[in-house]
Amino acid sequence: MKRLLLSLGLVIALLAPACAQTGGPTTPGQGTGGGEPIVLGAIDTISGPNAQVGTDGVNGARIAVQQINERGGILGRQVRLEVRDEQLKPDVTVQALRELNSQGVRLTFGYTSSADCLAAIPVAAEIGSIVMGSHCAAMPQTTDRYDPHFVRTAANDAMYQGAQAEFVRQRFPTIRDWDVFGYDYVTGRDQWAKFQEETRKALGAFNPGREVWVSLTETDYRSFITRMLSDLPADSAQNRGLFLAMFGAGVENLAKQGKPFDFFKKWRVAVVNMAMERLAQTLRADTPDLWNVYDYYYAAYDTPMNKEFVDAYRRAYNDFPSAWSYQGYISVWAYKAAIEKAGSTDVNALIRAFDSGVTFESPSGPISIRGEDHQAAARLVAYHITPDASTPEGWRVTEFVVLQPDRYMPPVNVRR
Amino acid sequence: MQGIVLPAVNGLAQGMLLFLAASGLSLVFGVMGILNFAHGAYFMFGAYLTYTLAGGQQLPAWQLIAVIVLAGLLTALIGMATEVLIFRRMYQLDEINTLLATYALLLVGSGLARQIWGVQPVSQPQSEAFFSTFAIAGVTVPIYDLVLLAAGLLFAVGLWWLLYRTDFGRTVRAVAYDRWMASALGIDVNRVFTLMFGVGIFLAGVGGGLYAPLVSANPDLAFTFIIQAFAVVIIGGIGNLPGTFGASVLVGLLGSFLIVYAPGLSAFSLYIIMVAVLLFRPGGLFGARRTLSLG
Numbered sequence: 001m002k003r004l005l006l007s008l009g010l011v012i013a014l015l016a017p018a019c020a021q022t023g024g025p026t027t028p029g030q031g032t033g034g035g036e037p038i039v040l041g042a043i044d045t046i047s048g049p050n051a052q053v054g055t056d057g058v059n060g061a062r063i064a065v066q067q068i069n070e071r072g073g074i075l076g077r078q079v080r081l082e083v084r085d086e087q088l089k090p091d092v093t094v095q096a097l098r099e100l101n102s103q104g105v106r107l108t109f110g111y112t113s114s115a116d117c118l119a120a121i122p123v124a125a126e127i128g129s130i131v132m133g134s135h136c137a138a139m140p141q142t143t144d145r146y147d148p149h150f151v152r153t154a155a156n157d158a159m160y161q162g163a164q165a166e167f168v169r170q171r172f173p174t175i176r177d178w179d180v181f182g183y184d185y186v187t188g189r190d191q192w193a194k195f196q197e198e199t200r201k202a203l204g205a206f207n208p209g210r211e212v213w214v215s216l217t218e219t220d221y222r223s224f225i226t227r228m229l230s231d232l233p234a235d236s237a238q239n240r241g242l243f244l245a246m247f248g249a250g251v252e253n254l255a256k257q258g259k260p261f262d263f264f265k266k267w268r269v270a271v272v273n274m275a276m277e278r279l280a281q282t283l284r285a286d287t288p289d290l291w292n293v294y295d296y297y298y299a300a301y302d303t304p305m306n307k308e309f310v311d312a313y314r315r316a317y318n319d320f321p322s323a324w325s326y327q328g329y330i331s332v333w334a335y336k337a338a339i340e341k342a343g344s345t346d347v348n349a350l351i352r353a354f355d356s357g358v359t360f361e362s363p364s365g366p367i368s369i370r371g372e373d374h375q376a377a378a379r380l381v382a383y384h385i386t387p388d389a390s391t392p393e394g395w396r397v398t399e400f401v402v403l404q405p406d407r408y409m410p411p412v413n414v415r416r
Numbered sequence: 417m418q419g420i421v422l423p424a425v426n427g428l429a430q431g432m433l434l435f436l437a438a439s440g441l442s443l444v445f446g447v448m449g450i451l452n453f454a455h456g457a458y459f460m461f462g463a464y465l466t467y468t469l470a471g472g473q474q475l476p477a478w479q480l481i482a483v484i485v486l487a488g489l490l491t492a493l494i495g496m497a498t499e500v501l502i503f504r505r506m507y508q509l510d511e512i513n514t515l516l517a518t519y520a521l522l523l524v525g526s527g528l529a530r531q532i533w534g535v536q537p538v539s540q541p542q543s544e545a546f547f548s549t550f551a552i553a554g555v556t557v558p559i560y561d562l563v564l565l566a567a568g569l570l571f572a573v574g575l576w577w578l579l580y581r582t583d584f585g586r587t588v589r590a591v592a593y594d595r596w597m598a599s600a601l602g603i604d605v606n607r608v609f610t611l612m613f614g615v616g617i618f619l620a621g622v623g624g625g626l627y628a629p630l631v632s633a634n635p636d637l638a639f640t641f642i643i644q645a646f647a648v649v650i651i652g653g654i655g656n657l658p659g660t661f662g663a664s665v666l667v668g669l670l671g672s673f674l675i676v677y678a679p680g681l682s683a684f685s686l687y688i689i690m691v692a693v694l695l696f697r698p699g700g701l702f703g704a705r706r707t708l709s710l711g
Contacts, residue, residue, distance in 0.1 A: 048635075049635075052536050223671070227676045230676075260558035261558070282537050
């Protein structure tokens, strides 16, 4: 019995919530252009609790591939995707990167988390691949851990928090007292620190208040909610803000478990960075009242490319594209622009092209990737999502504000 | 007062959910000697089936409760089918191999959920009536916490009644005590196993259903609760149902108060207790029983 119990304890301690599944290769748009197709490797999380990020990203990329192929491909060559599931595990990411490289697929994108990007970059430098971060946002990739084999088409954390601060300056300039409810890990804490720094710069004052941090694996937030609400000033709904340093299931659980307490009504404004519209599709009437600052909202742009993207996405998936779909989509277009500038798919030629700056068209307008640190000047959008029982979805977006990167783009800070 | 009442109610409600998840584990081990890691998958199916049966719509309170019970029954049927088709072949394996085999089943269950319900989480809206609150000593408490408390107590008493006050319970205890002798006396042991497995899985399914309005269901729900549930079973004593109940309440309350008063400790306190119990009292705080125990 003792041996059994000890073994059981060991198994529990070692267990990780994982469901190992690997996405198979896809072959969309295999065409008949001149020469071999250009194969792009999509390494993204398409299983586990964050599977929606990678699934949307790959779906967006497929639309881009289809559109590019319909217009003659890149340098006359058709484009093809090879999809690998990184399972949100850096070791699996590296394995996928090496495996694709061994098959001659050296141009990759996706990478759900910064841990995935940080693990992949040194390997890409060693084996001669390119890692294009479609989703990962931590700063080191484009500062002290910069490597020319890395390119980021997503915004980075400084941009997200700079944009949040810019949004607060524009819309809620009198709110100086902010509380945080976030995931207790490095990115959650970094986001809060950066938000404080940027908002203090934008407003001239910032008073940090209550901080509640929950484990990434926690699902029962009721006691955390209790702690957050205890002794909250009675007038908090008039003059305090709530910063959510979390995403995905965490925001869902907070919305559902906080509803009996009218949690989100205790603050004048609550802000978050994530693809909130996907969450609202799940939560429907339980959707909290939030301002979300992120890469994309499909109705925010009136460009022909956005219309084409949204229409194609709706046709293919019977759904609107999320910010994650957009992130996958623009990564493929960024590769197209870089390959055409380099005149080749050779990795060194592409790095030289990125080093001198690459600009590509996107649904939100032209985006430039900075030569010095390979960081895209991503355009961000703030949009207000609110529950609305009168709509079939149970929620709606009431307004949005497009934020221009010159207001929050951090200076180059590469430490080579 | 708020600093005591709210964590206490939250902790007790959480403890009841843990009990529902863990009691089936304890029951199955107590009767059949199976350490069933796949139990987490049944908890997850309970949550998903509640969502599916409710059509993802907000229902009146009584309808939601009926749907949760129905989801529990359906989950129990699934459980009984897997007992007959799969688990029955494991009874000859040693406990370590059983543990690994059931872990594999847990993965299969999670993968199945992904295939059936997709990668995007699903959310069962709470009933409007359960959004309301009530006051204890001037402190506002969500009424759903009371529902969880009542459900936990109801099922604990119901389980005790079933096992100690019915002929079926007497038969189960006889099989748990000595399955060979029970078989020799003409008891259909396989049938008893299947029915008891169904009862354990019913509790897990109801637990998942009760949890569904509080979280978004995703395939990882299978893993979230199983680890806590096993920890509770170890702390309470494997196969010891009153111990499981006591440990569930203890763990729920401890976690809830730590979140309020020592948040740095809350994330891993459960595992510290589990390791301490394994090292210093490996039979659990209330004593392990290889055969079913009601104290």
